[in-house]
């Protein structure tokens with residue numbers, strides 16, 4: 027039996043209600059509904075950046091808070107991320123066209139050597155893309171060479187490393203050292219994250235920014251770029 | 262033995278505070294050396310913390326704050342278990358010891374064997390007796406695969422192999438583990454590794470040398 031809620035039309039909602047509905051649908055992991063809502067906002071003349079920021083990223087932030095507070099668990103977060111991906115698929119080509127003026131720069135991210143956990147890393151990648159970065163995702167099990175090559179090739183503003191195992195987190199130090207040796211740290215900010223890490227560990231291996239979750243990490247990345255721009259403008 | 266929360270029996274000098282996932286293995290070790298049960302008070306914390314390691318260090322700290330004064334010494338039947346050093350900071354505070362290693366898969370198999378297995382195939386998922394026995398609850402329901410089987414790809418995209426690191430010889434569990442590997446489409450390997458260095462939590466307590474059998 028269909029409940030009333032099942033057959034109500036997203037088109038009937040005003041903009042504010044629709045944004046809230048998309049956030050709710052994203053929270054419930056409803057892929058098709060998030061996609062439809064995204065399309066409706068675009069059809070109403072919304073800027074793709076605003077759809078992304080307000081509806082999708084806004085929704086994912088709520089998910090992040092409830093995950094942190096133990097209300098949502100990994101499977102639910104994955105369903106939410108899947109729903110967000112649906113919306114991003116539509117927005118990505120539109121955003122790419124206008125990328126020149128809105129991009130915050132390139133963000134290289136990967137899980138370090140010996141580790142194949144990638145859920146958190148992929149969430150960070152998605153939220154950073156949502157914040158306006160061009161994300162280059164190196165995937166899992168990355169030896170230092172992969173990071174160095176990606177830095178040479180893409181000249182990212184930020185390199186992010188992820189580790190979920192106590193045995194693989196120290197490898198981040200190896201990457202930091204090699205970047206240092208090659209003088210790459212001047213132009214490339216480094217971020218790290220993963221459940222067993224903390225600020226203290228980041229300090230110990232010389233990584234300036236530890237991101238505790240995807241939303242905060244994307245904010246920190248954005249703040250870094252904005253502060254760089256401010257400094258540049260002052261000169 | 263497990264319920265003697267307040268250690269009313271003052272002759273029990275050592276507290277062994279362990280992960281709930283290890284309780285059967287710890288009890289078996291004690292059964293093999295009955296004299297241990299007079300000296301050790303075994304307490305276990307929820308096995309479910311395995312997937313929420315941020316709860317482990319605070320949980321251990323809470324227990325030890327209330328009970329540590331009742332014992333001469335304390336062993337924690339945990340490895341680091343993804344606490345990223347937080348557990349060690351608590352142990353230092355209470356002068357307690359834990360099992361060396363990153364996780365139970367490592368201390369069951371032994372570091373060398375575990376490293377060799379990872380080198381052979383990094384995309385290996387490990388099972389223990391506990392995980393085989395509780396596979397449906399922890400792996401299927403715990404990861405939400407019962408409700409959302411489509412998440413399988415997200416979790417296990419990079420996995421190719423399943424290795425059952427067995428503590429005891431149990432034909433049914435071997436069959437089950439093999440079936441799980443088949444269901445997941447993974448290669449399968451069985452290794453009877455026993456309880457590895459789990460027994461260190463009882464060391465130096467007994468004059469009798471510990472006899473570790475499976």
Ligand code: B12
Pocket residue numbers: 100103135140141142143144145146147149150185186187188189190191192193217218219220221222236237238239240241243310311312313314315341342343344363364366383384385386387388415416417418
């Ligand atoms: C899900 C999970 C898995 C999944 C992984 C699926 C995948 N594709 O990634 C599966 C089930 C496959 C798995 C396998 C294993 N796992 Co596992 N796993 C977990 C679990 C439960 C959650 C991790 C997770 O995805 N969390 C959700 C995400 C959203 O959070 P997150 O990863 O922390 O990421 C957030 C932040 O940390 C941050 N962040 C993350 N990366 C980055 C990067 C940057 C640059 C920044 C800024 C921020 C950032 O933002 C993210 C988003 O909010 C953890 C326990 C835990 N709660 O941490 C164990 C855990 C990490 N696993 C562990 C272990 C031992 C294993 C196995 C060895 C178990 C086994 N039986 O074989 C294997 C690994 C085998 C191998 N060959 O390496 C241990 C590690 C113990 C240790 N000492 O290190 C843990 C801690 C569980 C435990 N207590 O034993 N695991």
